[in-house]
Amino acid sequence: MxxxxxxxxxxxxxxxxxxxxxxxxxxxxxxxxxxxxxxxxxxxxxxxxxxxxxxxxxxxxxxxxxxxxxxxxxxxxxxxxxxxxxxxxxxxxxxxxxxxxxxxxxxxxxxxxxxxxxxxxxxxxxxxxxxxxxxxxxxxxxxxxxxxxxxxxxxxxxxxxxxxxxxxxxxxxxxxxxxxxxxxxxxxxxxxxxxxxxxxxxxxxxxxxxxxxxxxxxxxxxxxxxxxxxxxxxxxxxxxxxxxxxxxxxxxGGNNVFIVMDDANIEQAVESALFGKFYHQGQICMSINRILVHKEVYDEFAELFINMAKNLKYGNPADKDTNVGPLINHDQVERILGDLKTSVEQGAKIRLGGTVEGNVLAPTVLTDVTNTMPIAENEIFGPVAILIPFDSEEEAIEMANIYPFGLSGSVHSSNIERGTSIAHKIHTGMIHVNDQSVNDEAHMPFGGEKDxxxxxxxxxxxxxxxxxxxxxxxxxxxxxxxxxxxxxx
Known part of the structure; x- marks a missing residue:
């Protein structure tokens, strides 16, 4: 060859x-x-x-x-x-x-x-x-x-x-x-x-x-x-x-949601969210863009998510235990930092990361994010996790469907039928219950709706x-x- x-x-x-x-x-x-x-x-x-x-x-x-x-x-x-x-x-x-x-x-x-x-x-x-x-x-x-x-x-x-x-x-x-x-x-x-x-x-x-x-x-x-x-x-x-x-x-493109209901297994949801957000630095069309968490479990989820995200190894992609490597070029870094800066000015809080070395953006977590901030409205395509609270199932569905994208998504609930019912209401080509959004199998239909x-x-x-x-x-x-x-x- x-x-x-x-x-x-x-x-x-x-x-x-x-x-x-x-x-x-x-x-x-x-x-x-x-x-x-x-x-x-x-x-x-x-x-x-x-x-x-x-x-x-x-x-x-x-x-x-x-x-x-x-x-x-x-x-x-x-x-x-x-x-x-x-x-x-x-x-x-x-x-x-x-x-x-x-x-x-x-x-x-x-x-x-x-x-x-x-x-x-x-x-x-x-x-x-x-x-x-x-x-x-x-x-x-x-x-x-x-x-x-x-x-x-x-x-x-x-x-x-x-x-x-x-x-x-x-x-x-x-x-x-x-x-x-x-x-x-x-x-x-x-x-x-x-x-x-x-x-x-x-x-x-x-x-x-x-x-x-x-x-x-x-x-x-x-x-x-x-x-x-x-x-x-x-x-x-x-x-x-x-x-x-x-x-x-x-x-x-996609603006994929990860919905955590109040009856979700929090540890399972956090593990799923970490993979779906930070795998390949979030540079995947199916990557989680917005993590929507019910207000009753928001603090619990955020604490565990941040504590586990601290352990993600980032840097040289050739090291076999590296979780997060570089973005493809520095234009992508600057684009994400711009949305990050504006969102922080609007009230979002950086709870982890936000630093850059070369093209490597450290795993970053934001709380106090609203669904209309630039970091939520735009496809991130990078290792930035945003946690957005919601009050009810109806609000979560409305927030999920507000943007004109529909590629992938996920819903976490200990009640499978409840999770499935919510999944049916999300306008997307693919969605997964009690898993994360990055899934692709060679025998299953892969594609999106809307934009x-x-x-x-x-x-x-x-x-x-x-x-x-x-x-x-x-x-x-x-x-x-x-x-x-x-x-x-």
Whole structure:
């Protein structure tokens, strides 16, 4: 497997990009320059899409067992290179060792699920209202899929689209985030090259959004754009795709709530909240954004939460016992500190943390927060926990639904039916009772409502996203067209 990632990958070839600009890949923890890569431009993007389109025609006809064999080989390649992949996730994405290991495992599960897709391209035979007619419905690949992968869980969230796209007979062109060109794209070129994937089916374009960001969507070739990222960018992609009548699969931002009812097991709730808030520094679309706690248990929850949060180890993500590593870049640090400062001016109290060293923001806990402060209104995407009190079940539901996001969430109650009843009333694509909000299983539908996105990934649901249906009818006997034809005889 190739391990030099200083070139882009088009039609089975490792090439220098044709842009005059370059991208410096930097370790977010220590600022070390990992390498410099020449950016791709519109010419490279066009070449990639043309290669994908040409390769896809034959791939769509390939026998399902042959498609599956390549995916199974890719599994072997990934497992053989586990340490390499984890190392890149740590040094490029700022992942802690624990998070990188878990991300690798989740990616393996996605690929395992995808190996089943070639034999799940099911059609149907349906009755007809016309005598002698047979209705057939075929499931076919879309063609070429454009993928824009994020920097937070780059490996997992890229393979989540790459593997099912290839498994269902499509070709792909992927543009990884410029912060994570290796773990969000180039690693897959190397993995699938080693697995024997025919050239042209997987192309990786590393380039700046200002140069090719719109063009990856507006190019005439792709039939679907898969994007994971912010709501603002997702909305722009949706507008561009809509003009070209292209499908989109968009997993966007969230403002996920964690609701602690007055009858919750406080120790269990605190443990769940710590994981759901501080895992990968809170840089997960599913991370807890607001912790809503019933006023009867607010002080008890806050005391235990703060005492346990004090023990979180933060700093170098390469240390195997580190819980909280760096944010991806200093712009993210400054953005969070700005919301933190304004919220404190409005009455919030910093009970823990608030300090910064480099790109590492210490685990931070705020109390006396209201639901309208900037730190509550905006997606934090960092290691800042905010505790907001509420008086009643109805108030908690209203507070949860006030913002136009609906990705994930959680409810804690010792009464399962009560917790489930509340969960049903939260407008979100995913929600979990007596757990936290960061859950993803390869066979379960993953996606959001409202401003948190369109479509669903994983399992049978991604099959719907990445394929199209064709109605083909067969008239077995001569059809009688009635007076329309009879009067002509």
């Amino acid at each position: 190739k391990t030099d990632f200083t070139r882009i990958y088009i039609d089975g070839k490792w090439l220098n990009g044709n842009s005059e600009k370059s991208i410096i890949n930097v370790n977010p923890f220590n600022g070390e320059e990992l390498f410099t890569i020449q950016s791709a431009n519109k010419e490279d993007l066009d070449s990639a899409y043309k290669a994908a389109q040409q390769a896809q025609d034959e791939w769509a006809k390939e026998l399902p067992q042959n498609k599956r064999a390549i995916l199974e080989k890719a599994l072997v390649v990934m497992q053989e290179n586990k340490e390499l992949i984890i190392d890149w996730l740590i040094k490029e994405a700022g992942s802690t060792f624990m998070k990188a290991s878990a991300e690798f495992g989740a990616s393996i599960n996605i690929l395992k699920e995808a190996t089943t897709y070639p034999f799940r391209m099911e059609g149907k035979i349906l009755p007809s209202q016309t005598p002698g007619k047979e209705n057939r419905v075929y499931r076919n690949p879309l063609g070429v899929i454009g993928i824009i992968s994020p920097w937070n869980f780059p490996f997992h969230l890229a393979i989540r689209s790459i593997a099912p796209a290839i498994a269902t007979g499509n070709a792909v062109v992927i543009k990884p985030a410029t912060d994570t060109p290796v773990t969000g794209g180039l690693l897959f070129a190397s993995i699938f090259e080693a697995a024997g994937l025919p050239k042209g089916l997987l192309n990786v374009i590393v380039g700046r959004g200002s140069e090719i960001g719109d063009e990856i969507v507006t190019h005439k070739t792709p039939r679907l754009i898969s994007f994971t990222g912010s709501t603002d960018v997702g909305r722009h992609i949706g507008e561009l795709a809509g003009k070209g009548l292209k499908k989109t699969a968009l997993e966007l 948190s996105g369109l479509g669903r990934f994983n399992g049978e649901w991604v099959l719907e996203e990445f394929t199209t249906l064709k109605w083909l009818s067969v008239q077995h006997i001569r059809r009688d067209y009635g007076p329309f034809i009879n009067q002509l005889k």
